[in-house]
Amino acid sequence: MAKMKVFNIGKGLSNGLEETISAAHNYSGDLRVDIIPIKRIDVDPDNPRDFLINMEDLQNGILPSDIHFTRKSQERENLETLAISIKEQGIINPIIVYKHGERYRLIAGERRTLASIIAGKTDIQAKILDTKPTELKISILQWIENIERSDLSLWERLKNLEKIVSVYTKNKNINPDELTSTMLCNLIGCSKPHALNYKSVLLADSLLQNLIQENKIKNLEKAAFLSNIKSPDTRQEAINACLAGANLKKLKMISTFASKKNQEKQNNPIQKRGRQSSSVTFGMTKNLNVARTIIDSILNNSSLKHISDHFKNTNWNDYKSISDAFKQLIKKLEEINI
Amino acid sequence: MAQIVVNATHKGGEGKTTNSIMLAEYVALILGLKTLIIDMDPQGNFSGRYIPMEYDPAYKGGRIPSLHPDFNPNEEGEWDGRSTIGNIFYGKEVIPYPTLIPNLEILPAHSSKLQEAEAVTKNEVLEKVHLQLKRFLELQEVQESYNVIIIDTPPSKGPLTIAAIKAATHMVIPSQMEQFSIEGIYGMLQLWKQESYAREKNKPINLIGILPNQIRDIKLHKQFLTGLRKMNGVGDYVMPHVIKKRAIYTEILVEEANPKSIFDLPKGNVARQEYESACSYIMERVLNG
Numbered sequence: 035m036a037k038m039k040v041f042n043i044g045k046g047l048s049n050g051l052e053e054t055i056s057a058a059h060n061y062s063g064d065l066r067v068d069i070i071p072i073k074r075i076d077v078d079p080d081n082p083r084d085f086l087i088n089m090e091d092l093q094n095g096i097l098p099s100d101i102h103f104t105r106k107s108q109e110r111e112n113l114e115t116l117a118i119s120i121k122e123q124g125i126i127n128p129i130i131v132y133k134h135g136e137r138y139r140l141i142a143g144e145r146r147t148l149a150s151i152i153a154g155k156t157d158i159q160a161k162i163l164d165t166k167p168t169e170l171k172i173s174i175l176q177w178i179e180n181i182e183r184s185d186l187s188l189w190e191r192l193k194n195l196e197k198i199v200s201v202y203t204k205n206k207n208i209n210p211d212e213l214t215s216t217m218l219c220n221l222i223g224c225s226k227p228h229a230l231n232y233k234s235v236l237l238a239d240s241l242l243q244n245l246i247q248e249n250k251i252k253n254l255e256k257a258a259f260l261s262n263i264k265s266p267d268t269r270q271e272a273i274n275a276c277l278a279g280a281n282l283k284k285l286k287m288i289s290t291f292a293s294k295k296n297q298e299k300q301n302n303p304i305q306k307r308g309r310q311s312s313s314v315t316f317g318m319t320k321n322l323n324v325a326r327t328i329i330d331s332i333l334n335n336s337s338l339k340h341i342s343d344h345f346k347n348t349n350w351n352d353y354k355s356i357s358d359a360f361k362q363l364i365k366k367l368e369e370i371n372i
Numbered sequence: 373m374a375q376i377v378v379n380a381t382h383k384g385g386e387g388k389t390t391n392s393i394m395l396a397e398y399v400a401l402i403l404g405l406k407t408l409i410i411d412m413d414p415q416g417n418f419s420g421r422y423i424p425m426e427y428d429p430a431y432k433g434g435r436i437p438s439l440h441p442d443f444n445p446n447e448e449g450e451w452d453g454r455s456t457i458g459n460i461f462y463g464k465e466v467i468p469y470p471t472l473i474p475n476l477e478i479l480p481a482h483s484s485k486l487q488e489a490e491a492v493t494k495n496e497v498l499e500k501v502h503l504q505l506k507r508f509l510e511l512q513e514v515q516e517s518y519n520v521i522i523i524d525t526p527p528s529k530g531p532l533t534i535a536a537i538k539a540a541t542h543m544v545i546p547s548q549m550e551q552f553s554i555e556g557i558y559g560m561l562q563l564w565k566q567e568s569y570a571r572e573k574n575k576p577i578n579l580i581g582i583l584p585n586q587i588r589d590i591k592l593h594k595q596f597l598t599g600l601r602k603m604n605g606v607g608d609y610v611m612p613h614v615i616k617k618r619a620i621y622t623e624i625l626v627e628e629a630n631p632k633s634i635f636d637l638p639k640g641n642v643a644r645q646e647y648e649s650a651c652s653y654i655m656e657r658v659l660n661g
Contacts (some may be wrong), residue, residue, distance in 0.1 A: 037593055039592075040595065041591060041592045041596060042599060042601075043554055043596055043599045043600065043603075044596070047554060047555060048599070049602055050557055050558050051554075051557065051561065051603060052604045052605055052606055053602075054561040054562060054564075054565050055561065055605040055606050055609065056569045056604075056605050057565060057568075058561075058564060058565040059605070061568075061569055062569065062571065062573070062576060063568070063569070063571055063572060063573040063576070064569060065567075065569035065570055066570050066571065066572055067570060068464055074507045164573060178569075204468060226631040237410035277654070
């Protein structure tokens with residue numbers, strides 16, 4: 035019977051589709067970018083500030099009577115370089131603000147805002163959130179912004195994720211080890227296998243972590259697979275192979291092979307399955323010369339010279355003809371033996 | 373407020389233009405709503421169905437619409453007598469063309485102008501291209517003149533498709549149930565996701581869903597469709613209606629076709645029923661949320 039045809043949408047593609055839909059659901063409207071007047075931006079009173087200098091100082095000039103005159107002047111000077119680049123190219127990453135009545139409050143980007151004022155700008159590009167976000171929300175927003183970027187290394191993504199996990203587990207009052215992959219996939223809006231991979235890599239030992247940090251291991255799936263190998267020897271072998279450029283399939287082979295070897299060591303004979311064989315299969319070759327050599331060597335045996343006539347008409351350039359000859363030969367040999 | 377539906381997928385041959393045609397004719401003929409159709413595809417096929425198109429003497433292989441019926445060559449002025457959606461990228465006025473179908477007006481394609489907009493790479497200009505269609509459709513004049521606007525897009529993920537998605541209130545992804553097509557869905561969902569992130573909460577881009585198209589009675593199509601419907605979250609975005617592969621859908625596109633529209637067929641006709649129920653599903657969501 036012919037084999038049943040089964041068509042599946044590949045796993046990678048399925049995961050990708052599911053992730054995209056779930057991410058879009060979870061974060062729609064969270065990354066709205068617009069251009070807003072700098073005049074309407076305030077600093078967040080609850081957020082620790084890095085600067086003493088403020089927007090009024092930049093607009094009106096720092097008064098010599100100001101008790102912080104020296105430090106503020108220094109700060110202004112430090113902002114000059116950024117201001118020049120903003121004058122030429124604008125800001126590259128939008129600042130992040132949230133709506134507070136008719137005005138906006140800064141979450142991130144005070145330096146960029148101050149430097150824009152020096153550069154003579156009146157407007158600035160900003161990501162606008164509807165309400166003040168929690169610490170967890172901010173780190174998750176950074177996360178989704180980052181995963182859209184292709185230039186971010188696995189290590190940078192992991193550090194970002196670690197922060198999310200630590201804030202989340204602190205909020206939930208649980209131990210970071212208790213975080214399940216389901217929690218993780220709900221949190222960052224990815225598929226479960228993807229979350230599982232991240233979880234494995236977060237738990238990786240320091241050797242593996244170092245390799246990721248040095249950007250020698252860049253691929254999440256590989257890193258997760260390596261982290262999951264229990265035996266230290268096998269893991270080392272797989273890591274070496276990975277550094278030498280092995281793909282995931284190869285790594286899986288190394289691990290399977292090693293675990294089989296281990297089983298043998300433990301004197302666990304591998305049990306054969308299925309019925310016992312009652313015949314011999316002689317294998318298969320695509321090399322015509324090999325096939326001819328086999329048949330010729332048998333026929334050259336002095337006791338079998340008399341049957342060689344049967345094979346005179348064999349076409350040694352034709353697979354079918356040689357196969358038939360070999361079957362014929364076996365038949366003849368069986369007859370002789372009887 | 374005018375509702376704006378975009379048919380988009382960057383893979384070619386999935387049925388964007390056919391679906392735009394069916395939707396436009398359904399809304400104008402069956403629902404009797406004031407409809408504007410916009411052809412953002414430099415190929416200009418969508419335009420060619422409703423108004424005569426000419427080959428552009430200045431751009432080999434390119435197409436431009438014929439002279440506007442309101443154009444008076446004896447009148448003084450700067451207007452050259454043609455008006456296309458390409459004009460919005462050049463800060464020029466646009467004047468929709470009437471069609472033979474009541475309630476239906478079109479802003480046709482202009483191959484070279486659209487291709488030029490599609491080829492933009494410089495960041496500041498790109499942003500302008502992305503927002504230009506949205507700004508145009510937000511004009512009070514446009515909003516008040518039409519109930520429904522339907523946009524056909526080129527098979528690409530480029531600036532023109534992005535511009536159309538940014539302008540739209542609703543999005544439909546027609547797709548065959550085949551490997552490359554489903555990869556195409558993935559690409560389009562990325563654009564939809566990006567746009568969802570960027571929208572204000574009260575002005576979302578509503579994904580009506582994936583319209584399974586050109587379905588044949590073969591295992592591949594059935595199993596891919598079932599697979600897609602079973603997928604977590606994704607299943608909600610696969611429309612309950614499917615469009616089968618039928619000769620009639622391409623036959624009515626022929627110039628001398630009779631009848632001209634699928635909606636001129638008798639009500640009991642299988643093909644008409646099939647497309648009408650898909651259109652009604654889409655418009656139900658567009659008009660009633």
